[in-house]
Amino acid sequence: MSKVQDIYGAKVFDEHTMQERLPSATYKQLMRTIKDGEALDLDVANVVAHAMKEWAIELGATHYTHWFQPLSGITSEKHDSFIDPIDDGHAIMSFSGKELIQGEPDASSFPSGGLRATFEARGYTAWDPTSYAFIKDEVLCIPTAFCSYTGEALDKKTPLLRSMAAIDSQANRVLALFGEPRQRVVVTLGAEQEYFLISEKDYEKRLDLILTGRTLFGYSPCKGQELEEHYFGAIRPSVNNFMKELDEALWELGVPAKTKHNEVAPCQHELAPLFANANRAIDQNLLTMEEMKLLASHYGLTCLEHEKPFEHINGSGKHNNWSLSANGKNLLDPGDNPIDNLRFLVFLAGVIQAVDDYQELLRMAAASAGNDHRLGANEAPPAIVSIFLGEELDRVVQAIIKGESYHSAERAEMDLGVEELPNFLKDNTDRNRTSPFAFTGNKFEFRMPGSNQNLSDCNMVLNTAMAKSLKEFADEMEGKSGEEFNAAAMEYVANTLRDHQRIIFNGDGYSDEWQVEAEKRGLANHKTTADALPCFVSDKSIELFGEFNVLNEAEVRSRYEVKLEKYNKTMNIEIRTMKRLVRRDYLPAINRFAAEIAENTWKIKQMLPDADLEAQERKLRALVDGAARINKLLSKLHELHYVSLEVADQQERANMNAHQIVPVMDDLRDAVDAMEIIVGHEQWPVPTYNEILFYT
Ligand code: ADP
Ligand code: MG
Helix, strand or coil: CCCHHHHCCCCEECHHHHHHHCCHHHHHHHHHHHHHCCCCCHHHHHHHHHHHHHHHHHCCCCEEEEEECECCCCCECCCEECEEECCCCCEEECCCHHHHHEECCCHHHCCCCCHHHHCCCCEEEEECCCCCEEEECCEEEEEEEEEECCCCECECHHHHHHHHHHHHHHHHHHHHHCCCCCCCEEEEEEEEEEEEEEEHHHHHCCHHHHHHCCCCCCCCCCCCCCCCCCCCCCCCHHHHHHHHHHHHHHHHCCCCEEEEEECCCCCEEEEEECCEEHHHHHHHHHHHHHHHHHHHHHHCEEEECCCCCCCCCCCCEEEEEEEEEECCEECCCCCCCHHHHHHHHHHHHHHHHHHHHCHHHHHHHCCCCCHHHCCCCCCCCCCCCCEECCHHHHHHHHHHHHCCCECCCCCCCECCCCCCCCHHHHHCCCCCCCCCEEECCCCEEECCCECCCCCHHHHHHHHHHHHHHHHHHHHHHCCCCHHHHHHHHHHHHHHHHHHCHHHECCCCCCCHHHHHHHHHCCCCCCCCHHHHCHHHHCHHHHHHHHHCCCCCHHHHHHHHHHHHHHHHHHHHHHHHHHHHHHHHHHHHHHHHHHHHHHHHHHHHHHHCCCCCCHHHHHHHHHHHHHHHHHHHHHHHHHHHHHHHHHCCCHHHHHHHHHHHHHHHHHHHHHHHHHHHCCCCCCCCCCCCHHHHHCCC
16 A cells, blocks of 8 residues: 555645645635635636646546535536647647636536526536545546525535534634634534445345335344444455555545444444544545445445445444534633633533524434434434433533532532533543434534435534524623623523523433433424424524524525425335335245245145145245235235325325335335245345345
8 A cells, every 4th residue: 555645635636735736825815715715806716727727637637527415415526528629629628717616517407496496597516615626536526515596505515604604603702702812613523434335246136225225125134233243343354455445545535534443233334534624524424425335346345325224233324523613622622721611611501502492403404214214223313312411521510500519529629610620521431322412522423314414414403503502692791701701601501501401311312211201301202204304494493594694494495395305205216116026026936935835735745645734834824824915015005105196295295105104114024024034045036134244
């Protein structure tokens, strides 16, 4: 392997490369755009574009693309070559500032949730200079935002950037109260990516995996994860080679891939990068997902990024580690001196308030057809949002709520806000895996998002809700200073914690008692996507996003529509695949096997009239009954499916999918799976979990 230092960021037009390649004045101007959001004029853009093109061509690029994230969540790209033919029949390679700054993809093929009809049909992409351009497969990729001509966001990135701007301005108001100068506050994000790797040969034989990303059928394997041998276990050689190539590819792209290991389920793995500015971290996560899929094929493997590829086996999440950084200083890091601690408590209370007030929106942001199979399945957090603080911090919070001094076994009594917070809060390793939103020492980890999701949605919600908490604090405190401010701030923190303590839960999130307790506390428990989405278009949500200019009402409504449609379309594909597989593969296999047994049993009877054939007859009965049950459920599913397609209202259709159709799909699956374990191995039409999950 080449030296890591040499390859790291080799394909990225990063700050280092900019400084090297750009005239000093241009570089400075561009930095002001990147760091302070100053507008960039076309002359500067022309110089940047030229330097970028020269750099890209040296690295073998022939094309460029505006790389963006339409509402489908995945990335889109359309490649344009740099070629510019000239009169003498030759061509030069050109790339202008205008081409760098703005592009015009045909917006009509991307989901817009009705926005295009309401506004302007065309959309354009606009360069996001805060995320670096990079080269992928001989294409210069320029991260961009995607908007309609009237300025409505048609992508995931735009509202994320707007929410980060809201955090920046509100956090600065709060920091000013602590006597700090205006500085750039950014959201930091570390996205841990879980995934499965299975053999390509098995994958190719599973139409359900190919079409829906998950197995719609499959009995649990004889061996599951009970021996707990996979987590952090030795990595099999083909996977190890894959991981090495992946690391190298990511490092070249400037993705700080840091940790890789086996996960709990067989064939499950994880990759965690070092955290970065949330905008960049999300771009990097999308690149990571893309590279994983691509590189797996080099090793005869297929990478599954679905949230729940296998029933009875842990699903995959994408932990969203989130914090705020002011000029490199982590605002969720309890500090070493009293005033830092007060600041920490203000931001902590802000998060607690934000998560309590907008718990439903956070749940909504993690909702998808795939994640419905994972949340609450005793392996992932429940569908109820709550916060885990850890024992030590919880005691601190309880003391503040009660207005008592804080007692710690190890330390002397503390007068909070004026004394030091216990230092070991930072080393908080007490990880409660059952909590959806956990404080882990100096950041919060939101664990609801599924492995397949674009993290922009949940960060948009979190950032905007946090901006609101900070705004309320600043509104109330501005004008106060010194001791008066300290006392008022501490009182504000105590009141906020008291008002929102219902969201704090340090117990077992998997337990049935928690479901009951959460209901008593008035916490939302939206079990399915159909239940989770409507809060997005509530007045409370529209007001929140409007207040901070993150999404206007039309944008909120359009996003809700897109999410609903995506859910219903996914369900439709799953139902169709299920019916097709049952009719054409499973039922014929079961019937063939039954006929074979009948024939053989009959033959034996002819030759040995007194033979004991009870077992064969019983098996035949089970197969025939099983096929009958499958046929009944198939008809039921078919009927409901057709009714659902007639339901014009997308929310109603989603309700029907979630509450009427999914239960029938579950029953049908059970009926088929029950046959899998009695039909002969040779006759079963697809590889089973035993084979897929335990290959050599
Ligand atoms: P886990 O035990 O959940 O795997 P890790 O210690 O591996 O947790 O860290 C998870 C992620 O949190 C990493 O991507 C790491 O870079 C990120 N992280 C650490 N500090 C911060 C921070 N201040 N802001 C955002 N993410 C952070
Ligand atoms: Mg984690």
